[in-house]
Amino acid sequence: MAEQSGEFVTQATPSPVRPPWRARLANRFGVYANVPRMFRQIWRCSPALTLGGITLRLVQAVQPSLALYVGKLIVDEVIHLGSQSTPPASLLAWSLHGPASRLEGWIALEFMLIILSDLTARATTLVDGLLNERYINDVSLSLMGHAATLDLQQFESSELQDLLERARRQASGRNNLLVQLFNIAEIGLTALTLAAGVMAFAPWMVLLLVLALLPATAGEAHFNAEGYRLLRARTAERREMDYLRHIGSTAEHAKELRLFGLGGFLVGRFRAAAATVMAQNRRLALRRFVWSGVFGAIGSVAYYAVYIVIVWDTVRGRFSVGDLTFLSGSFLRLHTILSRLLMAITQTASQAQYLDDFFAFLDLRPAIAPAATTIPFPSPIRQGIRFEKVGFRYPGTDRWALRNLDLTIGAGETVALVGENGAGKTTIVKLLTRLYEPDEGQITVDGISLSDMDPADLHAHIGVIFQDFVRYSLTAAENIAVGRIEALSDTARIRAAAREGLADGVVGRLPLGYDQPLGKQLARGRELSGGEWQKIAISRAYMRDADLLILDEPTSALDARAEADVFERLRALRQGRAALVISHRFSTVRTADRIVVLEHGRVLETGSHAQLVANGGRYAELFALQAAGYR
Numbered sequence: 001m002a003e004q005s006g007e008f009v010t011q012a013t014p015s016p017v018r019p020p021w022r023a024r025l026a027n028r029f030g031v032y033a034n035v036p037r038m039f040r041q042i043w044r045c046s047p048a049l050t051l052g053g054i055t056l057r058l059v060q061a062v063q064p065s066l067a068l069y070v071g072k073l074i075v076d077e078v079i080h081l082g083s084q085s086t087p088p089a090s091l092l093a094w095s096l097h098g099p100a101s102r103l104e105g106w107i108a109l110e111f112m113l114i115i116l117s118d119l120t121a122r123a124t125t126l127v128d129g130l131l132n133e134r135y136i137n138d139v140s141l142s143l144m145g146h147a148a149t150l151d152l153q154q155f156e157s158s159e160l161q162d163l164l165e166r167a168r169r170q171a172s173g174r175n176n177l178l179v180q181l182f183n184i185a186e187i188g189l190t191a192l193t194l195a196a197g198v199m200a201f202a203p204w205m206v207l208l209l210v211l212a213l214l215p216a217t218a219g220e221a222h223f224n225a226e227g228y229r230l231l232r233a234r235t236a237e238r239r240e241m242d243y244l245r246h247i248g249s250t251a252e253h254a255k256e257l258r259l260f261g262l263g264g265f266l267v268g269r270f271r272a273a274a275a276t277v278m279a280q281n282r283r284l285a286l287r288r289f290v291w292s293g294v295f296g297a298i299g300s301v302a303y304y305a306v307y308i309v310i311v312w313d314t315v316r317g318r319f320s321v322g323d324l325t326f327l328s329g330s331f332l333r334l335h336t337i338l339s340r341l342l343m344a345i346t347q348t349a350s351q352a353q354y355l356d357d358f359f360a361f362l363d364l365r366p367a368i369a370p371a372a373t374t375i376p377f378p379s380p381i382r383q384g385i386r387f388e389k390v391g392f393r394y395p396g397t398d399r400w401a402l403r404n405l406d407l408t409i410g411a412g413e414t415v416a417l418v419g420e421n422g423a424g425k426t427t428i429v430k431l432l433t434r435l436y437e438p439d440e441g442q443i444t445v446d447g448i449s450l451s452d453m454d455p456a457d458l459h460a461h462i463g464v465i466f467q468d469f470v471r472y473s474l475t476a477a478e479n480i481a482v483g484r485i486e487a488l489s490d491t492a493r494i495r496a497a498a499r500e501g502l503a504d505g506v507v508g509r510l511p512l513g514y515d516q517p518l519g520k521q522l523a524r525g526r527e528l529s530g531g532e533w534q535k536i537a538i539s540r541a542y543m544r545d546a547d548l549l550i551l552d553e554p555t556s557a558l559d560a561r562a563e564a565d566v567f568e569r570l571r572a573l574r575q576g577r578a579a580l581v582i583s584h585r586f587s588t589v590r591t592a593d594r595i596v597v598l599e600h601g602r603v604l605e606t607g608s609h610a611q612l613v614a615n616g617g618r619y620a621e622l623f624a625l626q627a628a629g630y631r
């Protein structure tokens with residue numbers, strides 16, 4: 001079987017060349033182009049919650065300015081009342097008789113504002129939480145759904161694996177972008193109302209504050225972009241680390257890891273990969289720390305300069321004490337809020353960069369798309385399947401895995417493919433199931449080219465079991481039903497398929513029968529032997545009324561009796577169906593109607609077992625070798 005080319009990459013990815021500053025700037029603002037698309041996605045999750053979140057933030061946004069203004073009115077009123085000649089006799093008399101009623105009104109309003117602020121803050125947290133959860137689910141579902149539409153060849157490329165890994169991070173770690181976007185709206189509005197208040201007294205103060213915060217903002221934007229660049233450049237190393245973590249911690253690998261004593265080796269590899277990533281992250285974090293300190297100090301100096309001017313103007317009598325409390329309060333808040341706003345904008349831009357990967361993944365289209373008009377699969381097959389001068393190279397390789405291949409599988413015929421490792425047997429199956437498209441020649445069923453069929457229709461008529469079939473951590477019944485998942489609740493069909501594939505005996509010995517979870521992942525899961533798993537996998541192929549059955553090394557783990565049983569049933573069930581069997585076992589191969597011997601991607605000889613043995617060619621040689629092993 002083929003080596004997968006989508007494995008992790010061990011070499012360090014070279015750091016990408018830094019683009020010129022103009023392109024970098026365009027890049028930094030360009031990322032916002034993703035935000036409307038993301039917003040639409042959020043809106044689709046729940047229009048009501050989205051609207052609720054926005055409204056709550058609008059209410060929250062105006063509260064600080066209102067509270068400060070009411071505070072100013074209270075201070076002014078207190079000073080006004082204090083300046084009156086007759087001091088009040090008691091609090092009760094004072095509050096009941098006239099002069100304090102306005103002050104009481106302001107205090108009541110301030111109290112209501114505080115209650116409202118608390119309520120809206122809690123409601124916002126609730127709405128954010130609910131919406132966020134929906135959004136995370138939605139993103140994960142889009143990723144899973146879209147991944148299922150892509151071709152195997154796309155999956156086997158390491159570029160796609162890198163992109164998918166970054167897109168997944170978007171799903172798991174970047175969801176707070178939504179909250180940040182809402183926050184920007186809220187903080188922005190608060191900043192506007194505060195700025196309007198301060199501007200009424202001295203517009204230059206606001207201008208100075210904005211100017212003083214610009215260096216810090218530019219610094220943030222720069223370091224966020226650097227962080228993303230680093231993360232992107234190190235995707236391959238992070239995938240390697242994930243892979244090492246995975247094999248170091250799963251039951252599946254535990255046996256070999258222990259017996260070969262690979263623990264130290266894996267830890268060493270992980271440490272080396274992590275060291276590169278950590279060293280770069282540390283350098284960036286330190287630079288960021290120093291620069292943000294410098295820029296922050298510039299902002300604080302500007303703030304204190306303005307503050308001193310406000311105090312001076314109050315001493316001079318230009319501002320009242322109420323004005324002083326309002327202005328110093330507003331100004332302090334404006335300073336904090338403007339820096340938060342600018343930071344939020346740059347952070348959102350950096351988060352939005354991750355959206356690039358997410359949307360780039362969603363925008364990927366399968367390379368093998370169904371033709372505009374498709375021809376249905378000819379069921380039942382009457383003439384047969386033909387490979388005509390088929391040539392194929394795996395993407396990114398120069399070697400022809402198959403070349404000038406002519407092959408026929410007649411209707412109702414069982415053809416066995418034999419050949420040494422790497423001869424191209426599994427590749428033929430991948431082309432026949434249209435997981436890949438041939439580079440040369442064509443494959444037809446009753447004269448109809450596979451490329452004129454809808455891939456889903458083609459798959460519905462083929463029952464295929466690969467030698468590296470999947471051992472699902474699902475129940476026994478589900479493990480068989482995956483061969484035709486629409487029939488998941490069709491117990492009779494599952495049991496019949498289990499009988500044909502010899503899995504009924506395996507299931508019969510399980511304590512929970514068909515409801516028994518298999519594998520080690522699930523609670524109460526039972527592990528099976530290699531041959532038992534293979535019987536479950538063979539049964540999957542019988543879930544379909546397939547016109548063509550493809551079994552790639554179906555009996556490699558079966559004992560001799562089970563192997564004979566499998567082929568006896570296959571023959572009995574065939575009734576006009578074609579079958580393609582790949583095997584290195586001659587006991588399996590000799591039962592086929594016709595045997596095709598492959599070598600270096602070409603057909604070397606073909607005939608029945610008796611003919612090929614009589615010919616004295618490669619088949620006879622390999623058969624004699626294996627037979628000698630049994631003597």
Ligand SMILES: Nc1ncnc2c1ncn2[C@@H]1O[C@H](COP(=O)(O)OP(=O)(O)OP(=O)(O)O)[C@@H](O)[C@H]1O
Pocket residue numbers: 001002003004005156394395397401419420421422423424425426427428
């Ligand atoms: N995904 C892939 N990317 C690149 N090359 C591949 C890929 N899969 C297989 N190959 C190469 O194509 C050739 C044919 O592989 P194939 O899996 O068809 O061989 P096979 O006859 O099934 O071998 P085996 O008996 O070992 O299962 C081999 O040289 C293999 O290295």
